[in-house]
Amino acid sequence: MPIDQCLSARPLAPEPANTPMPRRLVGLFACASGLSVANVYYAQPLLDQVAADFAISQAAVGGVITATQVGSVLALLLIVPLGDQMDRRSLMLMQIAALIGALFCVGMTHSPTVMLVSMLAIGLMGTAMTQGLIAYAATACLPQERGRVVGTVQGGVVIGLLLSRLAAGLIADMAGWRWVYLGAALVMVALAVTLCRSLVSQRPSTPPMPYPKLVFSMFTLLKNDRVLQIRGMLALFIFAVLSIFWSALVFLLTSPPYSFSHTTIGTFGLVGVVGALAAARAGVLADKGLGQWTTGLSLALLILAWLMLALTPWSILWLVLGVVVLDLGAQAIHVTNQSMIFSTSTGSHSRVVGCYMLFYAVGSGLGALASTTLYTLYGWTGVCALGASVSLAALVFWRLTLKATQST
Template identity: 60%
Template sequence: MPLPTAAPAAAAATSLPSALVMLLACAAGLSVANVYYAQPLLDAVAREFAISQAAVGGVITATQIGCALALLLLVPLGDRVERRRLMMGQLAALIAALLCVAAAPTPALLLAGMLAVGLVGTAMTQGLIAYAAAAASDSERGRVVGTTQGGVLVGLLLARVMAGGVADLAGWRSVYLTSAAVMGSLALVLWRYLPAQPLSSEAPRYGQLLLSLLTLVARQRTLQVRGMLALLMFAVFNVFWTAIVLLLSAPPHNLSQTAIGALGLVGLVGALAAARAGHWADKGLGQRTTGYALLLLLASWLPLWLAPVSLGALLLGILLLDMAGQAIHVTNQSLIFATQPAAHSRLVSGYMLFYAVGSGLGAISSTSAYAAFGWNGVCVLGASLSLAGLWFWRAMLRLAAH
């Protein structure tokens, strides 16, 4: 039985104002950025707290654990608690978590703060996407949700640029102080301009929401297969983006945190180039798109292998990596959402749980591989995970054919 959703607001019968759609996209981008600020800062954090290169990936892993907990425990609350009110509470908690990270005196408190940032930042981001879907009319839902998810993509990639630039100017702690101020301003704007979304009187209990989510993950075949591909793909992403900071901040490159963060701009070009993957999936070409994208993901590690001696090869590798990853991600979502349109929020939570696990495992294994075997070890790890994704996809195709 489908979960009840927010009662349709009067504004949903007509087109949402473009300004409101852009506000949702900007808010989603600013929210998700908090989860990714740490990547270009790992080297500075490791030096200040005397954390080894093998262990500093735990900062990213703590954030991803928070993401997983949010998807499991907080995101479903949007079907029970009025979303604007829920967002205000989440923004207050996110500001507190960011201040905790900025003031952390010990590694333990830093990890606790990063876990909280991942927890509330993820819940806020996914809540905005759910708000966009509920606020839009049937005729414009794809456009509105697509624009909001575009904001997530831009925020995710540009987070590295912003974090690197601010850290170079005022230190890594200032990144989180700045973000706390931005989130405070965002709270005021959302409270002023975001309409409330009254809930249905039949809103399910919290326990029913969680049980329904777990049932989907346990029984929905497409979600399981596409979730595993997401786990491997996002592990590959974090293997690269975590270790590249350690490589480029050391000789012979000696790049600043701003320059390292700016690499996200290259990824943005590649990711936007893969936007048509959803159209191909709608035309029944989802499996073919997945196969080509997985091959491209594997091939990206050849130019990435040359990163220690060639920045040009590095830029090409980033372009291929992000193009392949975004194509897989978009195709995964298109195929999953087609299975049970009435269960959109639960499918998002279930799918992104796989994403969070893969991201956390990729981060911690990346720094361990770099400490033990250098950049070559990172490339072998990334290529192996890419090959595992390709093998898994082929195996599932063969299994479905019998």
């Protein structure tokens, strides 16, 4: 179906302004978000094959990941805010069309330059699609079900992220790394048709403003929205914690006495799905006014998880339990955060989620850098001490700022 016909096609789903969002539509948002974010992370287990195919060094091929992450940050600053000024349905369909083109380019090109530019575009459009879908869902549902809906959609994001590495490895082993991206492009074509037929237009409720003013208004939101500031800092802490764990895990498990293969290590992402699915319930608790209670309990779970992970050298079962508890605690806070920031903003959901995810990007980057440094110096024990310390700092920060967000 041509994109211009798709943009003018009549959607089949009714406008859910006065009724609860249908489960079918919530499931579509979760699935679409998971598939969109997966595109950004397919490259991580493929770097060795990409380096060999393009005849570039292992050090230089790290630029592939850098390109996607730069694209992600640019999306949060420059693309995601457009959702507050444009019809979100039309915007997402244009984004998915560009994403499909970028995926095909990566799968077909033999030029390193074209590949890097296309990877930047994948980071740009994959991130914009994911956050745009979350903002669309948060705006389209009833206020009293927002936590449940956002929690379910966020669960789809986490599952897509965790399974992307495993899927990429399996497809690359069977058909080569290029088919990871060619196959992803075909999946996104099917998703584009589904979204075109299922989503209604969602017009912005804010008055028009020049694009530069729209972008700079994000900094105004950060300056004035106390809930966004506090919940954003909590996001920085928790995603630093997750990055600390996942960045060092490969070094632990590829070394004796484990010496696991990369495929085996990738399956630990499946363990994290258990925690992600359980964390989706945090949105329901937030709808009931229990967001602060959920946050405190989840932060305590993060500290407990690091105590379990520190025992990994004695038994691999501690690692499995620690992954479940770590993902459960972190994702429960993430879902609660998003429910709270959406509840305190009107007409700016796209910019709010863009601001919030900037904290995520900073936390992930700092966590990865600190984790690899500590592992080199002090091994797994140093990593666990760092993770537990950051988790404790998050708990102290939450307690000190509790009164400022007591009513949310």
